[in-house]
Amino acid sequence: MTEFALFDTAIGHCGVCWGEHGITRVQLPEGSEARTRAKVLRDHPGAAETAPPPEIRRAIDEMTALMDGERLDLLDIEVDEGVVPEFHRRVYEITRAIPPGKTLTYGEIAHRLGMPGSAQAVGQALGANPYPIVVPCHRVLAAGGGNGGFSAPGGVDTKLRMLVIEGAIAEEPTLF
Template identity: 65%
Template sequence: MTAEGYAVFDTAIGPCGLAWTGHAVIGVQLPEGSANRTRARLAKRFPDAVETEPTPSAQQAVDGIVALLEGEPRDLADVTLDLEGVPEFHRRAYEITRTIAPGKTLSYGDIAARLGMPGSAQAVGQAMGRNPCPIIVPCHRVLAAGGKDGGFTANGGVATKRRMLVIEGALADEPTLF
């Protein structure tokens, strides 16, 4: 997928990135440990994109992500995504995931059931692991059975997932984990 532009911006969990085309977001990058590493990851994912000031719609997404990661219960469902090239099953799983409110969680099995495909929890987990727009598609709000963390492919792994859930109020603060 070709992005027109991308930007790196500061958040409460570190420098994140956003890539867009037209009026739609096509990628979000969680922190890679530094702004330069986040920038490098975006440049690798979107080699034709140019780092530039966000368009008005991209800036709206940036503002929403920053607010959400500062603890504001922000719903990012109004951010337009371009998921061209994303498998249909993944898109359907992402649509359901986008309905999970800040501070709430669902399990992989819950999403599989809502897809009308009970027994596909592992496939839902794989879809979450390939999510091109984390935070906007809040895969961090999807847990394994019994409220267990499950996986998280972003830099920092499950600790990043848990930190985001603590910020949103879905988990009690556990400062020894971060």
């Protein structure tokens, strides 16, 4: 059975789902606590909102601290990759190694995979990332430092906010 908890961060109310093998999903803010809860329950019908066990409480505390600007890598947080395709696992492993305040491009990850030319596949894997914040897909940019996409709620604006908090970019650009 999936269990979940909501928690407040500098970017809004997030959610975390877990099972017996670790975190199964991190839900970025949907604009309000109620909408985040509704999204979690839509994606996980029958999930139970409960007090998190100690290891999940620690993960929540670390994600919250990261979103407050602390330089944490979150590598100690266990995620359940049971249903994650092998290629995605490899992409997530490289992405998790990007330190706060740093970025890579989709192409650089493809190169590190030993698969030059697979930047689009890397982007698709990151677009399916069930563990944003823990697997920091917001730290992956398009070639030349472009924003790329961000499929989480708030889109690229959320990505930019997270990068500003971490010090990877100086400030959110003003869009005209």
